[in-house]
Amino acid sequence: MSFFYYRIISIFSKAWNKEGLSMIWMIFVSLFFLVIPAQVKADATQISGGLDSRALSEAPLWGVGEETLNLHGAFVNLRHVISDEKGDRYIFVAQMDANDNLSEFEAYQVYAQLKGSLGGANLRVGRYILPFGLLAYLDTERQLIQTQESIALGIKLDTGIQVSGFAGALDYALSVSQGTGMPDDEDSNKLLVARIGLQQEENRWGLSYLDGRINSDEDIFYPQGNSDKQRLAIDAELDLLPWMLRIQLDAGKDDGRSVSGATLLADYDVNARLSFNSKISYWDSTDEFQEMVIGLSYLLPNNFVFRLAETWQQINDIDDTIFAVQLYWDFSHAL
């Protein structure tokens, strides 16, 4: 079984990185062999996936999407859990995304996780979403209204090592990654991300810190990469029936220049199928970004979701209004 997984990881890594296994993938594979037990008691595999079709009235000033009707994205996610005699111990996640009418393929989250007992401490190695601010628990990749990491950080996923867990109402995450958003470690600089959180019955709060060089062109409309960044963020998720509010306040520096921003996502549940969604955000760096979005989300039968959104964006004196329609479908199934 170990050989089987080694082959999968090896093939995946080589396909992903033409120069062969980078150091982080060597660590990945080495760790795998170190931790894999001789006696595996049980394992389970889950496959999930989705289709994200969208039509935009025009291309946004920043963010993703094209001025057309297309299959914006499709993804397949494999999640494999290995248990020993005491409990779930190893989790392997691999997600591939195909974007823009299946013309662009990329790895999304691909990692191995060693689980401590009942979530107290977990070790994750691979490519994962950085635990900074709202990203620690909110992934808006397949939604029309998104968090603003493309502007505020210039990176969302990165390859590295993360320790995370919780104790009572407190949770923590500490990540050291390459800062490139890619498997390659181009400049050998590292990116540190740390977050502590407090989770209560109807709300959660977090304080995040990021420090390091980010060398990424993840956002094709507004490349933020290649700068030394420091960020401090406060995030909150407040479940105030019928509202769900998510807030993030950021402050920091890009190559010594002060930057700051704020995001508010507000959802209102009308009934079991319909919710209204909105966002207002602001980012101040060398340029000034503002965005306001209003939209709705309607749950259809058979796991389909229909979404509408009207977005107003402004960079300095240039502004634009985009109307977007989305039909989204996803599934999950045990293998």
Next chain:
Amino acid sequence: MPYKSPWKYILFIVTLLVSNVAQADVCVWRDPERTMIRLFPEAKDYKTEVYKLKPDQIERIEALAGMPLHSTEKVEYNLYAITADGRTLGWVLALAGTGEYGVIETVVGLDADHSIRGVYLQRVRERKRKALKSADFLGQFRGKTQQDSLDIKPVAGAEKASTEITRLVKKMLAYEAVLNTHSATHSNASTKGE
């Protein structure tokens, strides 16, 4: 609104048609530890047990629950065995239903004797959420087993949600009775579905 190529129409329609054929369940409970500790404070670990449901098991689950399963509930089911120092303390089960204002994710903890230790609402957006999550309502389930009738007094003003939660608990007790063969106390237990 410009559309650059007719192939995009075709691809769009084909992918939607193909996707509509698939039958699947979207219910992935990926970070269950906090809820497990809430139900089993003495727990040290847990183990996920995935069961792919066979036709005879589905029939028996439906018979025990006294209601048909939704198509997405007939594919698979997960039990979470809660452990401490090598002992199985009990099991945790989760199932999602629909209230007036969205999904109600209900979690049940069962003791080693298969009686309900506690019920927890992982996600509920009903306007009467506080009353639904109260000990007055959820405490009514405590100690019940699959053989007991669930005569649960609903929350005033949230009758639909109360009924849905009760139905979900009944279904979970039926799933556990049919799938969980770790104990001989279930007279109608079958072989493991995997």
